[in-house]
Amino acid sequence: MDRVELPNGHQVDLDMVRHPGAAAVVPFISETDILLVRQYRWAAGGFIYEIPAGKLDHKGEEPLACARRELLEEVGQHATSLQSLGSIVTAPGFTDEVIHLFLATGLQAGRQNLEKDEVLEIVRLPFDQALDWALAGRIRDAKTLCGLFRADLFRHQRGEAG
Numbered sequence: 001m002d003r004v005e006l007p008n009g010h011q012v013d014l015d016m017v018r019h020p021g022a023a024a025v026v027p028f029i030s031e032t033d034i035l036l037v038r039q040y041r042w043a044a045g046g047f048i049y050e051i052p053a054g055k056l057d058h059k060g061e062e063p064l065a066c067a068r069r070e071l072l073e074e075v076g077q078h079a080t081s082l083q084s085l086g087s088i089v090t091a092p093g094f095t096d097e098v099i100h101l102f103l104a105t106g107l108q109a110g111r112q113n114l115e116k117d118e119v120l121e122i123v124r125l126p127f128d129q130a131l132d133w134a135l136a137g138r139i140r141d142a143k144t145l146c147g148l149f150r151a152d153l154f155r156h157q158r159g160e161a162g
Helices: 063-075 129-138 142-157
Strands: 002-005 011-014 021-029 033-041 048-049 051-057 079-087 099-109 120-126
Touching: 002 048, 011 120, 021 063, 021 079, 021 142, 033 063, 048 142, 051 142, 063 099, 063 120, 079 142, 099 142, 120 129, 120 142, 129 142
Parallel strands: 021 099
Antiparallel strands: 002 011, 021 051, 033 048, 033 120, 079 099
């Protein structure tokens, strides 16, 4: 709880959750297909679809390094290319969390290394189907929605989408 003076001069008590930040990756396993994880999330009431993601491990860890680590840990892939898709603030009303988004290509198989609290399955699907799921509400996770939509814009700007 912080006592804050707002720009209008009012003082209020605000709850604040401090967060080290995170990285999330939209991994293209081919020109047309991506990998998602169908992960158990207790707070969401069960399994949801997400892009691979995780917290920065320590103060000063670079988001790119975190993205590489999480891609390997969650879906067992190394990327030869990671392009930044910018960053997002997740819930600025109560947390300072920033998630850095990346698009991964040139994937090569590695070894998946899940942590004990990660219950997930890897789902391969066409990118266009993932966008359809996002628009239909089947994908509800905010970082995943932002990652998918930014990846779509990035690919269209580069002329990579058909």
